[in-house]
Amino acid sequence: MNYINNASLLKRQLIVRFARLMFAGKLKERIDYLPMQQAPRDVAAVRCCVHHDRAVIRYRLIALLGFAIENEKPEDEARSLASYAEEAETLGESRLAGSVLTVIDEACSACIRANYRVTNACRGCVARPCIMNCPKSCISFENGHALIDEKVCISCGICAKVCPYHSIIYQPIPCEEACPVDAITQDERGKEDIDATKCINCGKCLQACPFGAIMERSEIFEILRAITNPAEPTVALIAPSIIGQFNTSLGKLVTALRRLGFDHVAEVAWGADLAAEKETAELIERLEHGQTCMTSSCCPAYVEAVDKHLKTIKPLVSDTLSPMQYTGEWAGRQWPGARRIFIGPCIAKRAEARRSPHIENTLTYEELGSFFIAAGIDVTECEESKADLEASSVGRKFAVSGGVSAAITRAAAAGGHAVTEKVINGLDTKSLATLKAIDKIVKPGTFIEVMSCEGGCINGPGVISNPVVARRFLEKMLEEKQP
Amino acid sequence: MAKKFKITICSGTTCYVLGGAQLMMLADSIPAELKDQVEIVDSNCIKACHFENAQPPFVQINDYLMSQASVAKVVDYLRKHLQEQA
Numbered sequence: 001m002n003y004i005n006n007a008s009l010l011k012r013q014l015i016v017r018f019a020r021l022m023f024a025g026k027l028k029e030r031i032d033y034l035p036m037q038q039a040p041r042d043v044a045a046v047r048c049c050v051h052h053d054r055a056v057i058r059y060r061l062i063a064l065l066g067f068a069i070e071n072e073k074p075e076d077e078a079r080s081l082a083s084y085a086e087e088a089e090t091l092g093e094s095r096l097a098g099s100v101l102t103v104i105d106e107a108c109s110a111c112i113r114a115n116y117r118v119t120n121a122c123r124g125c126v127a128r129p130c131i132m133n134c135p136k137s138c139i140s141f142e143n144g145h146a147l148i149d150e151k152v153c154i155s156c157g158i159c160a161k162v163c164p165y166h167s168i169i170y171q172p173i174p175c176e177e178a179c180p181v182d183a184i185t186q187d188e189r190g191k192e193d194i195d196a197t198k199c200i201n202c203g204k205c206l207q208a209c210p211f212g213a214i215m216e217r218s219e220i221f222e223i224l225r226a227i228t229n230p231a232e233p234t235v236a237l238i239a240p241s242i243i244g245q246f247n248t249s250l251g252k253l254v255t256a257l258r259r260l261g262f263d264h265v266a267e268v269a270w271g272a273d274l275a276a277e278k279e280t281a282e283l284i285e286r287l288e289h290g291q292t293c294m295t296s297s298c299c300p301a302y303v304e305a306v307d308k309h310l311k312t313i314k315p316l317v318s319d320t321l322s323p324m325q326y327t328g329e330w331a332g333r334q335w336p337g338a339r340r341i342f343i344g345p346c347i348a349k350r351a352e353a354r355r356s357p358h359i360e361n362t363l364t365y366e367e368l369g370s371f372f373i374a375a376g377i378d379v380t381e382c383e384e385s386k387a388d389l390e391a392s393s394v395g396r397k398f399a400v401s402g403g404v405s406a407a408i409t410r411a412a413a414a415g416g417h418a419v420t421e422k423v424i425n426g427l428d429t430k431s432l433a434t435l436k437a438i439d440k441i442v443k444p445g446t447f448i449e450v451m452s453c454e455g456g457c458i459n460g461p462g463v464i465s466n467p468v469v470a471r472r473f474l475e476k477m478l479e480e481k482q483p
Numbered sequence: 484m485a486k487k488f489k490i491t492i493c494s495g496t497t498c499y500v501l502g503g504a505q506l507m508m509l510a511d512s513i514p515a516e517l518k519d520q521v522e523i524v525d526s527n528c529i530k531a532c533h534f535e536n537a538q539p540p541f542v543q544i545n546d547y548l549m550s551q552a553s554v555a556k557v558v559d560y561l562r563k564h565l566q567e568q569a
Contacts, residue, residue: 012500012501013501246496247499247507247525366500369496369499369500370500372496372500373496373497373500378495378496378528379496380494380495380496380527381495381528464499466507466508
């Protein structure tokens with residue numbers, strides 16, 4: 001679940017500072033001062049000391065510049081941030097190759113080594129079943145309490161089960177618990193590593209880590225450069241979930257995007273309308289050929305999960321392109337040579353966009369909001385204007401869980417085909433197991449919508465609004481649009 | 484009857500992005516005993532962020548300007564001041 005936390009607010013503040021320097025054309029000159037500005041000497045440190053805070057901020061900036069922190073060489077610790085900015089310019093987008101997510105070792109607290117911990121509810125009883133039943137003999141007795149040796153413990157949980165006072169608790173590692181595909185694990189030092197061959201870029205670990213140790217490798221460097229360069233044409237492709245992200249109307253937001261420097265604005269919900277149409281036709285054709293069911297293909301984290309972990313159900317996944325790609329394709333024909341920038345809540349879209357010929361860059365709402373602050377643009381005070389490409393309310397509903405399947409089943413019904421709908425709302429180990437056998441579970445003639453984020457895109461890792469608020473806002477707006 | 488507290492939530496972009504989005508949940512979190520004492524207004528930028536070292540998000544409660552506001556901070560404030568004035 002997406003909840004407000006200090007780690008994400010600090011990240012937004014840093015993006016504001018970064019963007020201000022880019023707008024002023026002073027990134028290389030001033031970027032090395034940002035850690036000091038963000039964590040000044042006279043303000044209480046969040047971590048052990050101000051120097052540790054600054055070291056972490058330095059790594060955040062390296063990730064904001066698009067680099068993978070895993071690639072750091074020992075001598076790079078002495079490098080200036082200006083030299084990274086220089087390298088970002090010379091290497092260009094080739095530096096973005098590889099995994100979208102990166103772990104800041106310096107921020108990862110190597111939090112939990114063993115999943116079981118004896119609390120002070122331990123009574124120091126005579127029976128001591130924890131000690132008697134531990135298969136690794138790793139529990140000792142100190143100061144009247146049982147104590148688990150974290151280095152030896154294998155987290156089997158027997159001690160917690162046998163404790164008569166329930167004084168031994170299970171503590172998860174937040175990022176590992178959040179990962180639906182076991183792609184993030186501790187190394188021998190207890191620091192987390194992401195296995196790119198397993199990772200589906202869903203971003204759940206990034207949301208879960210209380211230390212903000214996981215960062216996405218951002219493309220704000222390219223994007224800020226492009227929108228501040230009047231000679232470079234840019235298109236903002238705004239995802240359906242953008243409604244409700246700024247507590248204001250879509251029309252004001254379109255003006256704000258233009259003021260920020262985007263030359264054109266296109267609603268990706270237009271591509272969603274098109275995708276719904278194509279997906280419906282595809283579904284009917286497949287069902288007529290005897291296939292039992294078909295799943296959606298618009299969620300890139302789900303598609304990557306199928307490619308990496310559920311290969312057997314690949315034939316059931318729709319071949320329809322995502323709304324982002326259809327809209328990008330359209331924008332490419334409309335404005336040849338323009339840089340097409342997808343603006344959304346999603347991290348997996350970054351990976352999808354890098355594989356796609358129709359999108360150049362991706363930006364999250366969180367980054368966009370920080371750009372507005374840096375540019376001094378108040379979205380609520382902008383006048384209304386129209387996007388260059390607008391959509392219907394069908395496509396706009398793709399942002400909320402259930403919106404895709406509702407669109408498809410309704411379109412199928414209009415064509416005289418009765419289709420059952422099923423929604424997989426959020427990917428986790430359980431829903432992945434369900435998906436593995438999905439064709440045996442659902443009744444023939446079912447369309448299955450799969451969303452990696454619970455609640456749909458409005459609960460993505462890059463959102464600003466609380467998903468409850470965003471959903472209310474979206475529903476209100478769609479009601480007004482439909483007389 | 485005039486309400487005891489008029490709460491103005493700043494929904495300017497700076498406040499909204501830097502934590503103010505969560506304040507949209509305030510109405511759902513006002514305790515039952517305070518509900519009829521409180522009027523919540525959603526406002527455009529109240530310009531509090533224009534000061535040096537401003538700490539958004541901002542909420543104005545009657546004459547008091549709260550910086551780094553959160554739902555919990557606002558509810559605490561209301562509880563405290565309701566008792567004080569009673």
